[in-house]
Structures are given as structure tokens and as C-alpha cells.
């Protein structure tokens with residue numbers, strides 16, 4: 243790379259202009275990194291809430307969100323009675339407020355739910371779940387931000403509860419949630435006799451299709467999906483993914499325009515210089531290469547700046563008290579590669595027109611203007 | 613003019629015509645010229661007579677409307693030939709130095725070598741040798757904006773000679789310098805090309821420079837005549 247002096251001279255000359263290009267790419271990288279890793283983390287957490295030790299999820303057909311899904315208790319019983327079903331665990335979702343927390347996820351579940359035994363209990367015992375009247379159980383982070391102790395009293399919505407147990411789970415949504423026995427939750431949310439979803443564990447997973455048919459036949463209002471299918475088809479996940487990519491790409495579009503602008507100004511302001519390079523024997527391709535080289539340097543700097551900004555933002559979000567437990571950034575290597583590639587492609591696309599313009603400069607004409 | 617080219621003719625132009633504005637402005641009309649290896653030829657004429665236009669044709673910066681032209685065995689109408697012409701066969705010196713500001717003298721001198729893909733060690737040796745020859749060896753690390761006008765023009769001459777071309781095209785190379793500096797730079801240029809056997813086509817409107825050349829071609833009304 244012996245052209246380096248030429249590539250850098252112009253960036254050094256117009257530092258502010260170069261910085262605008264770098265910032266454009268940098269913001270794109272940072273936005274994409276932050277959004278994608280948060281969405282990935284959130285989807286991962288949500289998937290794990292739904293699918294603890296289960297194969298299928300059963301929920302109400304044609305609802306826009308699982309919060310609105312209603313599966314009647316008698317259907318849960320019927321599901322349990324199916325021959326291939328080892329366990330069917332109903333889960334009722336609700337949102338509650340407590341103290342200055344406007345939104346806390348509330349889970350209504352039965353004492354047999356495996357997530358209770360899987361959790362690490364910091365106070366109380368899993369056997370007591372559902373045995374203590376007027377009691378609530380808290381995720382560890384929820385206990386932390388609600389400043390609640392085991393045995394203490396806690397105001398949730400318009401009700402007052404005794405904290406009977408606190409347990410830590412790996413899942414941020416759960417860890418920041420409150421847990422009620424299913425009956426108590428149904429009563430609290432005035433949704434007597436229903437739950438949101440039922441997690442099904444089969445005896446023989448290979449005969450899943452049969453199970454699904456049985457559900458559809460006996461309960462036309464319900465639908466059963468394999469965990470994997472569910473994650474793919476759940477509209478909220480789709481919307482999240484789509485939004486993440488759309489916002490990220492928009493950020494990059496702006497970044498690309500930033501590079502295009504920087505490079506165009508760079509070309510326009512040294513038409514004469516480029517003509518001289520041509521006179522000195524630079525080919526059209528070499529001139530274009532110079533412009534692309536400049537864009538690549540801008541992109542590389544933008545990627546560095548963007549990663550620094552993005553990681554700083556993720557760190558801040560993960561440690562911001564209001565997001566406690568809800569932001570679990572999941573950064574995947576493939577995603578990082580994709581972001582770097584997008585940044586480079588964006589910069590190169592932004593440099594195409596400027597490079598084309600530069601390579602078409604006619605030396606004789608350009609040198610005539612003094 | 614003799615239609616048989618001398619064996620060592622670097623430039624052979626016949627009936628060259630160049631017009632602008634869709635033929636309305638006829639700058640060169642039926643111009644024929646030969647330039648042989650090692651000779652210094654002055655294109656001497658008033659401002660606007662077409663000296664620069666002719667130099668641009670010779671250097672492949674512009675293309676004639678009609679006529680035949682061969683420069684160092686290349687056809688300046690062909691893009692690939694033009695590139696070879698600029699890289700290997702000729703150097704340009706302009707009235708304005710046309711160096712790249714913010715780069716050092718040495719970095720500027722490396723530009724033609726970069727274009728031609730000359731090896732780094734050869735480039736370094738050549739930069740030093742040329743700079744010493746014109747007396748700017750101590751200025752190699754200085755940026756263009758930090759050296760004098762005379763030094764800039766010397767740098768421009770060195771740059772034109774970087775790839776050891778047999779032909780130098782100089783368009784009023786002393787035009788932006790004061791008289792004394794202009795004389796010094798011109799003497800230097802003359803010495804350098806004589807010593808190395810480089811042919812020069814010099815565009816100038818100053819009689820004193822034209823008179824120091826081996827031959828003078830008077831450019832007038834779109835034609836040239838021996839003077």
C-alpha cells in the first residue's frame with residue numbers, strides 16, 4: 243500500500259469532513275450492534291420463558307399477542323389426559339405495577355412448574371409455592387429493585403402481599419418478574435379459569451404430529467406449535483427482528499450518504515489535483531482506487547468508533563437501573579461480521595459515484611482553470 | 613517539411629487540427645512538426661496562440677480533430693497508449709507547479725513512480741539523485757507550502773523526470789517566477805536535459821528563453837513556422 247500517503251493526505255487536510263463520514267458509519271455500526279444484540283437477547287430470554295423443559299406450546303388461535311391468549315382450565319385438563327402428554331404446565335402472563343415501577347411482568351403458575359425447581363432459591367423453599375395464602379414470590383432482580391425482603395410486605399397494584407420467597411433465574415424477564423400461584427393470578431387479573439399458554443412435554447417427542455392433530459381436532463380454538471416453529475412464527479419476534487434490521491439499515495443508509503457526501507466534496511475540491519495525478523500517469527482505475535481507499539479508511543475508522551460507541555451503549559443499558567434484567571445483550575460473531583461487512587459495503591457504495599466522477603476528470607480541461 | 617521522419621524522431625505530427633466549440637474556434641489548423649531525440653525546441657508565440665493546446669495534444673491530454681500524430685511510438689488517440697505515454701515516455705512541467713500541497717517534496721516526487729509501479733528502492737534512489745541534481749536535496753522532507761516558488765518549480769521538474777522519459781513538455785515553466793529565479797530555473801532545466809539527452813518542447817512567449825533553444829517554432833494564426 244504505497245498509495246497510503248495519497249489516501250491519507252486528503253483525510254488529514256479536511257479532518258472535520260472526514261470525521262463526518264466516520265461518524266456516519268460509526269453511528270450505523272453502533273445502532274446496528276446495539277439494536278441487534280438487545281433484540282437477540284430479548285428474544286432469547288422470552289424463548290426461554292416460554293419453553294422451560296417442554297416440546298410444544300399450546301395457545302389460543304388467532305391472537306395478536308400471547309398476553310391476550312386464553313386457554314381454559316378444562317382444556318388444560320383435557321391436554322393432560324392425552325396419552326402422549328407427560329406434563330402440561332399452564333402459564334398466565336400479566337403486567338403489574340409496584341412502587342415507581344410501571345411495568346413488571348407477573349407469572350401465574352402451578353407449583354409443579356419446573357422453573358420453580360430449576361431456580362436458585364435465595365429465600366423460602368419451592369415446596370411452599372402456592373401453600374402460603376396472600377403471598378407473592380419474587381425474582382432476584384425484582385426483589386432488588388423493589389427493595390423487598392422475604393417475610394416483608396409488598397404493594398402490587400391495589401393488592402398487598404407477603405413476600406414468601408425469592409429465587410434467582412438466569413432469565414432477565416423472569417428474574418425481574420413476580421410470581422403468583424395460578425389461581426391467585428387469575429383472580430388478580432380477573433381472568434378466572436384461563437391461562438395464556440400451556441407448555442407441553444411429550445413422552446414420545448417423535449409422535450408430535452399426532453399430538454398436534456389431536457389438539458386441533460378436540461380444540462378448534464387452540465393451536466399447538468413446536469418451540470422452534472413458534473419462535474419462527476411468533477409475530478412479535480418477527481416484528482422485533484424486522485424492526486431491528488430496518489432501523490439498522492436506515493442508520494447505515496445515512497452512513498452511506500455521509501460517505502458519499504464526504505467523498506464527493508473530497509473529489510470536487512481537488513479536481514485539479516486529480517488531473518495532475520492523471521498527467522503523472524495514474525490510470526482511471528488508480529484514481530478510482532484512491533477514492534475507494536479513502537472511503538475504506540473512513541469505513542474502518544467508522545467501524546472502530548461504532549463498536550466503541552455500541553459497546554458503551556450496551557454496557558450503559560445493561561447497567562441502567564430502569565432496564566435492570568430486561569437488557570441482556572447477546573452479541574454473536576456472525577452478527578459482528580455482518581456489521582463490518584455492511585459498513586464496508588455501505589462505504590464502497592457511497593464512494594461509487596465520487597470515484598466514477600474522479601476517474602472521468604479530463605486533465606486538459608481541469609488544468610486550464612487556474 | 614520533410615515527410616520522411618528522421619530515425620530518432622520522438623514526435624511526428626502531420627496536419628494537426630484542433631477546434632473548440634464545435635469547430636467555431638479553430639486553435640490549431642494544419643500544424644506539422646517533428647521533434648528529434650535530445651533536441652530542445654521552443655514553441656514561441658503570443659498569448660492565446662495555441663501553444664498549450666499543442667503541448668496537450670503531444671502529451672495525450674487532449675486529442676486532435678484531424679491529422680496524424682505519433683509520440684515516442686505511441687498513438688495519443690488510444691487510451692492505453694496515452695497511459696503508457698504519460699507513464700514512460702514523457703514528463704510535463706506547467707507554469708503553475710501543480711504539486712500536491714500537504715505532501716512533502718519527496719512524496720510528490722514519488723507520485724509518477726507509484727503510477728508506473730516502480731520498485732520502492734529504485735524510487736528512493738531516483739528521488740534523491742534528482743533532488744540533488746537540482747539542489748533541493750535538503751528540502752525532501754518539507755511540505756510544498758513550506759518551500760519557495762523556485763524550489764517548487766525545481767520539484768516539478770524533478771517529478772516530470774522521475775520515470776526517466778526521453779521527452780519533456782514544458783509549458784511556460786518559469787512563467788510564475790520572478791526574472792532572476794526564472795533564469796536560474798531555466799538554466800537548470802537546460803543543463804539537466806542536455807546532460808541526460810532528454811528532448812524538450814518548451815512553450816514560451818519570452819524571446820530570451822526561445823533563443824536559448826536549439827530550434828524555434830513560431831506559433832501564429834493556428835500554424836507554425838520555423839523562426
Ligand SMILES: Nc1ncnc2c1ncn2[C@@H]1O[C@H](COP(=O)(O)OP(=O)(O)OP(=O)(O)O)[C@@H](O)[C@H]1O
Nearest residue numbers: 632633637639658659660661662663664665666817
Ligand atoms: N476548452 C476550450 N474551449 C474554447 N476555447 C478554448 C478552449 N481551450 C482553449 N481555447 C482557446 O484556444 C486558444 C489557444 O489557447 P492556448 O491555451 O493553447 O494558448 P497559449 O498559447 O497557451 O496561451 P498562453 O500563452 O496565454 O498560455 C485560446 O484563444 C483559448 O481561448
Ligand SMILES: [Mg+2]
Nearest residue numbers: 663664665783
Ligand atoms: Mg498556455
